[in-house]
Amino acid sequence: MPQRPYVIDQMISAKSIAARVEELASEIAADFAGTDKLVVVGLLRGSFVFIADLVRELDLPVEVDFLEASSYDNAMESSREVRILKDLRGQIEGRDVLIVEDIVDTGYTLSHVLHLLQSRGPGKLRTIALLDKPTRRETPIRADWTGFEIPDEFVVGYGIDFAQRNRNLPYIGKVRFTPEGDHLAPEA
Template sequence: MTQRPYHIEEMISAKAIAARIETLAHEIRQSFAQTDNLVVIGLLRGSFVFIADLVRDLDMNVEVDFLEISSYGDNTESSREVRILKDLRGTIEGRDVLVVEDIVDTGHTMAATMAHLNARKPHRLETIALLNKQTRREVPFTATWTGFEIPDAFVVGYGIDYAQANRNLPYIGTVVFEDNVS
């Protein structure tokens, strides 16, 4: 796939992300105060930076596991076909679980993920999304916690990629495609 030329404009600064995660971690600690060992499940690959920062701020016993889910490939639009590429290593039956997602867009990925995890009979299953694009929702889904509401824009950074590039940016940026010049 040939990528169109683009540049990135900062949307959410690294400082704003860090401050929001600190607030979210406090709320999660309060909500799970009675939990001895929370299972935090990151949806790969986009959530890896978010989950790392979040669990460091949780200041409670956590077990971390990952699911690798794909619905984008190298495209800027969801295929709406959700595939599980890597499943959990541990069990969640009877446990308190927090699912960490980078961005909720159409809702297809989270709906499929929640169905997949609910079938494993957790005691409690909650969700957190760093970013939410409510205007793009096709499947009803609302995360328990949300970092930021964003407009319908293609974003990268802080673990989120475009064709596997830009995950290492410390901020969330909007991809702005440049017009083709003849």
């Protein structure tokens, strides 16, 4: 399927993201103080850049695991049907766990994953999302920590993609579709 031409308008700079990740790591370390090892669970694929930066800032012993859940495929809208494509490798029963999500939109993915992991008997279970779009919420869920609250815009960058593109941008940008034939390069 051919893609419509688009440009990317920067919303949140790489510098702002780095500063916020540092603040969040400090808050998380205080909340999990005394844990023998925190299991940080990244929701693939969108959280991979965020989780890498976050765990480097955490002053705690950590173990990293990943879970891949999908409700988007290559679409811009959630299908509201959450599928687990890759499960955790390790056990979390009795262990402290932090779920790392890139963006909470409708809330279906985070809600599904939270219930799934709660059923496995973790010790303390918390959630963090880099981005939150509260105006899109369809389920009553909110992450324990949020990096940035954003308006209802389709965003890319810092691990978040559009049809597997733009994950490598160091900032968060808003996708703006252009008229056919207008071939502007993405704006930094």
